[in-house]
Amino acid sequence: MTINSKRVVVVTGGASGIGLGISKLFAASGHPVAMLDMQEAALERESAALAAAGAKVLGLKTDVSDRGQVEAAYAAVRKTLGPIAIVIANAGISVSADFRTLSIEAWQRMIDVNLTGVFHTLQPAIADMADAKWGRIVTISSQAAQSGAQDRAHYAASKGGVIGLTRSLARELAPLGITVNTIPPSLVDTPLARAGEAAGQVPPLEVIAQMIPIQRPGTPEDIANACEFLCSDKASYITGQEINVNGGSWM
Template structure:
């Protein structure tokens, strides 16, 4: 078997927002489990470093630049992944942006931008990848939602609305695609220390101190991206073949 044939014999995963935080941890985790990984993001340096780390560890990866809100960019990136690694049968919709603005001050442009990335981006990438899964009669779609979509979050109505939409989309896709061998599940992180969360901490954007937030958790600490990646890897595995339409909270036991 040629090297190209060996690459195409592996399952291929596409991780959006793969250049940092949960996305980076997920790319590395899926690569360790033997999958080839398309690392998709907007920062060429970040996604390139993640892909290089996978290749240097003996895995297969390609970095592709795209804004998930732009279908043309998504299609071009996916074409590169397919050409380099093969059809995609594992998709992790992790790309997202957040914002802390009181609802009364949320302008239409800000609302639309969060919807375009966090919700419409899931639509773009999932619809683009789905033909590969249907052709294989096997697929795993894992969407990242957020604790705030279940509990609510002050100054984040626009953000949590997008994530609540992802939850509903996941459930409906699970119903629609289950008989075709494709599972669709959510992972819902709580307070996880990612670069995005660190920027919010440094900017004093949380309505209460972060220490106060995590002190109320049964496990009173912030989470690590690797802990979220472990949940994603389960949903992406053969072992999760009879699990679909579910939301797994990785949140220190914060119940809503």
């Protein structure tokens, strides 16, 4: 992959699931990686494991819905790793709720993390990319925003906002040498998905997978591979796109 290994990568939600898969791949490719996550124990464990394997990695406990925390994390990233060149805005939450009884507080928390959190994640990083006349942004949205999702209207709405934000930024930032794309995953085998399965909130992932043309759940590595390509020089003419890494479940 033709990509400068010295470019600093920020991955939000980088200590578990899809985010961890992304963090691992970029670290293995030689990038300095900042992992931002709310899960302190996972953050410490996974960043230590990557560092022990020789990666240059920085773990920072960060709530992306809090602008002050994001800006403090970015100051630490710049001081320790250098200017930010690549941002993978992956952090998010997903909670089922009947729309008829959905509380205002639950709606607002979903928007605060999944949509406003992406705003907080991206806006303070753009100056570094503009200075370098090179930048890559990938947002992780969701197939729920494309197809709708029963009992998760607030989640689908928040991720739909991410797709709209991605397209708008792609137009606005292209003259600065920055590309902006989104990946809307479908079924991905993550600890969060398995926890939902164990709690009886969703059928077994292998059962759901039978409805997907490629009959298996996605993996964090599947998403990470697409992120790596989109952040490479080979993808310099790709911006404003939804890259559907979903096994064919949405076409």
